[in-house]
Amino acid sequence: MTNSASELRSVVGDDQVREGEPGDAIDGVQPRFVVTPASPEEVSALMSLASRSGLRVAPRGGGTTLDLGNVPTALDLVLDMTRMNRVLEHAAGDLVTSVEAGVRLQELQGTLAGAGQMLALDGYGSGATAGGVIAANTAGPRRLRYGTVRDLLIGITIVLPDGTIAKAGGKVVKNVAGYDLSKLMTGSLGTLGVIVKAIFRLHPRPAARRLVIGQVQEPEAVEETVQRILHSNLVPTAIHLSLPSSGMGRIGLLLEGVEPSVAAQSTLAETIFGPNSAPLVAREEEIDARWSELTATAVRENGLDLKVTCLPAALGEVITTIRGAASIHRGEFQITGPVGNGILNVHLDATDPVRASAMIHTLRSAIKPGHVTVLSASPEVKRAIDVWGPLGDTEALMRRVKDRFDPDYILNPGRFVGGI
Amino acid sequence: MSVKEKHRLERSELIRQMVDAVGAQGVVAEREQLRTYECDGLTSYRVIPDLVVLPETVEQVQKVVAICYRERIPFVARGSGTGLSGGALPVKEGVLIVMSRMRRIQDIDIPNQRVRAEPGVINLSVTAAVSDAGYYYAPDPSSQLVCSIGGNVAENSGGAHCLKYGFTTNHVLALEVVLPNGEIVNLGAPTLDPPGYDLVGAFVGSEGTLGITTAVTLRIVRRAEALQMLLAAFPSPDEAGAAVSGIIAAGIIPAAVEMMDALAIEAAEAAVHAGYPENAGAILIVELDGPAAEVEHQFEEVNRICMENHAGEIRIATDADERARMWKGRKAAFAAIGRISPSYYVQDGVIPRTALPVVLRQIAALAAEAGVRVANVFHAGDGNLHPLVLYDDKIEGQAEHAETVAGEILRICLEHGGSITGEHGVGEDKKHYMPDMFDETDLATMQLLRCAFDPDYLCNPGKLFPTPRLCGEVPGPYRPHPIQEAGLAELF
Numbered sequence A: 001m002t003n004s005a006s007e008l009r010s011v012v013g014d015d016q017v018r019e020g021e022p023g024d025a026i027d028g029v030q031p032r033f034v035v036t037p038a039s040p041e042e043v044s045a046l047m048s049l050a051s052r053s054g055l056r057v058a059p060r061g062g063g064t065t066l067d068l069g070n071v072p073t074a075l076d077l078v079l080d081m082t083r084m085n086r087v088l089e090h091a092a093g094d095l096v097t098s099v100e101a102g103v104r105l106q107e108l109q110g111t112l113a114g115a116g117q118m119l120a121l122d123g124y125g126s127g128a129t130a131g132g133v134i135a136a137n138t139a140g141p142r143r144l145r146y147g148t149v150r151d152l153l154i155g156i157t158i159v160l161p162d163g164t165i166a167k168a169g170g171k172v173v174k175n176v177a178g179y180d181l182s183k184l185m186t187g188s189l190g191t192l193g194v195i196v197k198a199i200f201r202l203h204p205r206p207a208a209r210r211l212v213i214g215q216v217q218e219p220e221a222v223e224e225t226v227q228r229i230l231h232s233n234l235v236p237t238a239i240h241l242s243l244p245s246s247g248m249g250r251i252g253l254l255l256e257g258v259e260p261s262v263a264a265q266s267t268l269a270e271t272i273f274g275p276n277s278a279p280l281v282a283r284e285e286e287i288d289a290r291w292s293e294l295t296a297t298a299v300r301e302n303g304l305d306l307k308v309t310c311l312p313a314a315l316g317e318v319i320t321t322i323r324g325a326a327s328i329h330r331g332e333f334q335i336t337g338p339v340g341n342g343i344l345n346v347h348l349d350a351t352d353p354v355r356a357s358a359m360i361h362t363l364r365s366a367i368k369p370g371h372v373t374v375l376s377a378s379p380e381v382k383r384a385i386d387v388w389g390p391l392g393d394t395e396a397l398m399r400r401v402k403d404r405f406d407p408d409y410i411l412n413p414g415r416f417v418g419g420i
Numbered sequence B: 001m002s003v004k005e006k007h008r009l010e011r012s013e014l015i016r017q018m019v020d021a022v023g024a025q026g027v028v029a030e031r032e033q034l035r036t037y038e039c040d041g042l043t044s045y046r047v048i049p050d051l052v053v054l055p056e057t058v059e060q061v062q063k064v065v066a067i068c069y070r071e072r073i074p075f076v077a078r079g080s081g082t083g084l085s086g087g088a089l090p091v092k093e094g095v096l097i098v099m100s101r102m103r104r105i106q107d108i109d110i111p112n113q114r115v116r117a118e119p120g121v122i123n124l125s126v127t128a129a130v131s132d133a134g135y136y137y138a139p140d141p142s143s144q145l146v147c148s149i150g151g152n153v154a155e156n157s158g159g160a161h162c163l164k165y166g167f168t169t170n171h172v173l174a175l176e177v178v179l180p181n182g183e184i185v186n187l188g189a190p191t192l193d194p195p196g197y198d199l200v201g202a203f204v205g206s207e208g209t210l211g212i213t214t215a216v217t218l219r220i221v222r223r224a225e226a227l228q229m230l231l232a233a234f235p236s237p238d239e240a241g242a243a244v245s246g247i248i249a250a251g252i253i254p255a256a257v258e259m260m261d262a263l264a265i266e267a268a269e270a271a272v273h274a275g276y277p278e279n280a281g282a283i284l285i286v287e288l289d290g291p292a293a294e295v296e297h298q299f300e301e302v303n304r305i306c307m308e309n310h311a312g313e314i315r316i317a318t319d320a321d322e323r324a325r326m327w328k329g330r331k332a333a334f335a336a337i338g339r340i341s342p343s344y345y346v347q348d349g350v351i352p353r354t355a356l357p358v359v360l361r362q363i364a365a366l367a368a369e370a371g372v373r374v375a376n377v378f379h380a381g382d383g384n385l386h387p388l389v390l391y392d393d394k395i396e397g398q399a400e401h402a403e404t405v406a407g408e409i410l411r412i413c414l415e416h417g418g419s420i421t422g423e424h425g426v427g428e429d430k431k432h433y434m435p436d437m438f439d440e441t442d443l444a445t446m447q448l449l450r451c452a453f454d455p456d457y458l459c460n461p462g463k464l465f466p467t468p469r470l471c472g473e474v475p476g477p478y479r480p481h482p483i484q485e486a487g488l489a490e491l492f
Helices: A004-012 A040-053 A105-113 A130-136 A181-185 A219-230 A259-273 A284-295 A312-326 A353-366 A379-384 A392-405 B003-008 B011-022 B031-037 B058-071 B123-133 B149-155 B199-203 B237-249 B262-272 B292-308 B320-331 B333-339 B353-370 B398-415 B431-437 B440-453
Strands: A017-019 A033-035 A057-060 A077-080 A087-091 A096-100 A153-159 A165-169 A194-201 A208-216 A238-244 A249-257 A304-309 A333-338 A343-348 A371-376 B051-053 B075-078 B095-098 B105-109 B114-117 B172-178 B184-188 B212-219 B226-234 B256-261 B282-290 B313-317 B343-346 B374-379 B384-391
Touching: A004 A017, A004 A033, A004 A040, A040 A057, A040 A077, A040 A153, A040 A165, A040 A194, A057 A130, A057 A194, A087 A105, A096 A105, A105 A130, A130 A194, A153 A181, A165 A181, A165 A194, A165 B440, A181 B199, A181 B440, A208 A219, A208 A259, A208 A284, A219 A238, A219 A249, A219 A259, A219 A312, A238 A284, A249 A259, A249 A284, A259 B292, A304 A353, A312 A333, A312 A343, A312 A353, A353 A371, A353 A379, A392 B184, A392 B199, A392 B440, B011 B051, B011 B058, B031 B051, B058 B075, B058 B095, B058 B172, B058 B212, B075 B149, B105 B123, B114 B123, B123 B149, B149 B212, B172 B199, B184 B199, B226 B237, B226 B292, B226 B320, B237 B256, B237 B282, B237 B292, B237 B353, B256 B262, B256 B320, B262 B320, B262 B333, B262 B374, B282 B292, B282 B320, B292 B313, B313 B320, B320 B333, B333 B343, B333 B374, B333 B384, B343 B398, B353 B374, B353 B384, B353 B398, B384 B398, B398 B431, B431 B440
Parallel strands: A033 A077, A057 A077, B051 B095, B075 B095
Antiparallel strands: A017 A033, A087 A096, A096 A194, A153 A165, A153 A194, A208 A249, A238 A249, A238 A333, A304 A343, A304 A371, A333 A343, B105 B114, B114 B212, B172 B184, B172 B212, B226 B282, B226 B313, B256 B282, B256 B374, B343 B384, B374 B384
């Protein structure tokens, strides 16, 4: 281990190796080194070295979802992927783009917008990278219409812990040759390999949009409104809920398409919301601000963020259950999220591990089918619970997958499901 | 226990154990009856299985697989046997597990837009079960009247509507699976984003090599408010291809965009009298769906773009009957080829859409040089070609020649950054092209996944990958596998 620093330097160059600092810690676990590779070959050499030397490694992009996962059991090396930030190809005529994993999504979107196209993902933080969004399976409200990373990622190149560089998928959307490793890597939290390149399918940017916001208060009203929308002729881009712990909440319906279509749908949406919800159709110039405000979540210092999934037809019952469980702890909380998909994010003030554990246990017992995942919590709270929840009968199989790809468990050890 | 020792078990004893597991009516052991299962939709490959079993429940599937696992007998699962890559081709001296008796739709949940179906359920039956409620199941391969959901899962089947609506993998939420060691696992969930690795995503399209699915939770889609369909005739595939590019560039993603060339049109007319325009160099069939105002707008645009690209004739379907007639020729295209040729070899290559004109010209040049006719039918929207290489199997050498030409077409696809298969799968048929698309380390990395599911290489062995590897190997120099040495798999 004593030669590690000089060995790392021999791979990436002196300037690209530094000692880890408190700001590099993941859940309070600080790495010894941070390195910034420039190419898949350098990543490969670094991983080979890490394997040989027994270094535990965490790849990092923009660092926007480092909160995800259990507390790492150990961490020696952070691979900062942000130097690998190029858009390799944008085949506009084919609606496909190939990028290095460290490309910042906001920059990528800017490039794509120039051709009237977009990567149909949202919900990621500023500074988020392609590789990070894939590894964390980040998704935002527009998933209702466009799907998530698994529906948009068509090719991938990864580096395995032993340094092997391998690719799967390709540059065409229709492709069933070989196993779909792109899907395997999606949401794998950097525990199977380091993503170095990604190929995405794109969509045309919509020409026009409308935002219709209706008021809701009771959990049943949320469920009924969502059901009416889902079973109507509307083709919404997003249905987003913002519900405080008490008082009036709102559902925002985002419609995108050509002007005559969104205009007609907006009128239909007002009818579907009904007069009791006082639907408001935002003016075009207000849409960005209103949508940001609706979909933003108040950043709470050391807060507790949960993701609850359920069947859309159970939303009323589930929101009631969440409110009941959240009242175990003091303080305000907020329920937001892409309700059309049966996904609710619960944002709570900081709480002690005992209360957090009790609340999560109550939710997990009551909400079936569904899952409760902890998106963000203090290390103390994380140590008291399993952030991912029980896996059921797939745990052994998932371990076998991990055993094959990372037999020495050097990638993000302990952070994933089942403590993988 | 090595593979070479697998037949310590006498066949009569194996039959007895299988009868015990599935009942006498679930076991086929007589050679003449076994012949029924010697191939799937790809009739050029035939292998008579040692034994066929037809389980009716997940418990029976588990018992059958457990027997195979214990006795080290390779097995292959089969749905309706309509596959076009030999994925359900039996393994010699192996067991064929036919899933067609597991054909119950277990649950229909309209409020949550989900259906749970057994693998033997016919694709179109899912739509039939929910259409009164205004829903349908989106992945619609041309064989949907006969192909099974389990087969769709194995191949990640697509169909004409997958450019807009996606493939099987975008519509499967959960899978009950019997693993090759007999374990039953539930992958995924009826709710979204279940924690852990996306094993549903890994399993769909794995061509029956990772296990056998016994129940599938599917997402159903609400029928669009409006639907419009038109057929445009063009002087040649060049103009038709340019029209497709124009449509995509206009920001329109049609529900379907299909193209047929002159030879394919000729065949379709001879077979089903679809009434396609005579003397067209190529036709486009475009389907648009969505909210009424959106469809109206897109329809105007598509019309305009077709005219700009020298469409000679544009026909608009005004009702469901006319739409069905327009689709008839396209959907019958493969079968229709029989009218103009005794045999054909269909390929399934994919190219980037923008390469369509040049690739079609390359295929035409290749066909001329090779002295064969090639008819082209394809999903123009996503670049998935189905070149049909025509030949007469009664003339010696023509079959091999056709296969060579088909292989060359695949290489052209790969040169343009495409794929060797868009929807039919690799199976037996295209496994020796895998090294043209992926290198050794890519294939070895994919094998890591297989080793997690099927370390003993019992589950549909010999398919998908050209060279089986022992699990526990790291990527490196090739060593032959016992199954290969036992003559059950060949090295290409």
